Amino acid sequence: MLVDSHCHLDFPDFAETLPDILARAREAGVTRMLTISTRVRAFETYRRLSEAHPEVLFTVGTHPHQAAEEPDVPADEIVALSRHPRCVGIGEAGLDYHYDKSPRDVQARVFRTHIAAARESGLPLVIHARDADADVERILTEEMARGRFSAVLHCFTAGRRLAEAGIELGLSVSFSGVLTFRRSQELRDIAAALPRDRLLVETDAPFLAPEPHRGKRNEPAYVAHTARVLAEAIGVGADEIGPLTTANFHRLFAKAAPFAS
Template sequence: MLVDSHCHLDFPGLSERLPEVLARARAAGVTRMLTISTRVRQAAVYRGLAEAHPEILFTVGTHPHQAAEEPDVPAAEIAALSRHPRCVGIGEAGLDYHYDKAPRDVQARVFRTHIAAARETGLPLVIHARDADDDMAAILTEEMARGRFRAVLHCFSSGRRLAEIGVELGLYVSFSGILTFRRSEELRAIAASLPRDRLLVETDAPYLAPEPHRGKPNEPAYVARTAAVLAGTLGMTPDDLARLTTANFFALFDKALRAQPAGADAAHADAAHAGCAHPEAPIA
């Protein structure tokens, strides 16, 4: 059992062929997919996907690229939308200084609003960070001192220090297909240095397809390839890595345990929940 902890199933390249995408995910052992919000105003789209497909969960939030489109959505509105039973997280929100599609001060303000929503709801925040390590570390440290919240640094490609600060603050770190790229030796070294109970895997589909699919549209089935590379990096078997990252997912996104379909899948969720208290137990 694998979980794709971050994908965009509403995006072109996936949405128009969703039945086959979901079928391939199931065939690859991916039984849960978290489709991530980029605009609060499109919450109905994410909600509709999750209501139509039992393997899909969703978040609500504003991506930093869209921060200027939604600069003033209050934390209370985000929190209200997150009450849907299949909404298990806040975001993605954060800082992106690579593209700078929104003014940096607006990105920071919107990011802090999402932190407030995560703090209010108790749901984990999905954090986007690109080329903004120093400001991201500063905001996370400052905001955590104001009141604890849970979060994951998604699609991690930043420097070692941000990963270390994130772990010190209690955050999880998620790795995408970038981990599989030939020149990602330093990223694999960072992954190997982190506590195993803080690791997640994702696709960020339809972007960042792992090797050997690089350059093609990404999809949730390909998270198995990223998981296999992470397993090799950690000296684990793919099955052990799948159990570990699944347990970690349900430990962080614990609301997902209350959003399971009946039957065999629920049994898998129960097994994952049993591992959450002691994430290393399944691989001892």
């Protein structure tokens, strides 16, 4: 039993082959997939996809790459949309200083709006953080002081300090196929040092396929490879990592629990 806690099944990469992709996920033991919003204005796309496929849940939010497209979506609109029964989280939102596709001040403003929506809705925020560790930590610390909210640092590839800060703030940490790469020993060491009840696994499909599929289009079935490497890194059996990360997912995304297989 595994959950792919972060994928993008609405992307064009999957348009022609989604039924086959979902079938391969089931065969690999992936019982639940969370498809992640990159634009609030695409809400109907995520809604229809989730309603058509019982194993797929979704979130609502604006990716930092698209922050300049949706700079002023209010928190109350995000909260209202999140009331759909199959919408279980807010985001993804955050900061990306690697590509800087949106101005940094706009990214930060949209990030704080999504934190407000997570706080108000009670749903967890999916955080995107790339090459922006210090500012992500600062915003999270400031906002947590204004009122608690739950969140996950998704596709974690940042430094140890951000991982530790996230744990101190009560966040979870999700690992993608990057964990399996030969040169990712430091990342595996970080994973080994984190509390086991805060660990999730994801694909971020169609991106970042794990070994032995690196360089190919990623898909939810491949989360099994990341889970295996995570099990090795933290010192648990291969048969334990699925139940462990699945329980962690449902603890964080509590609204998803009634849909558990």
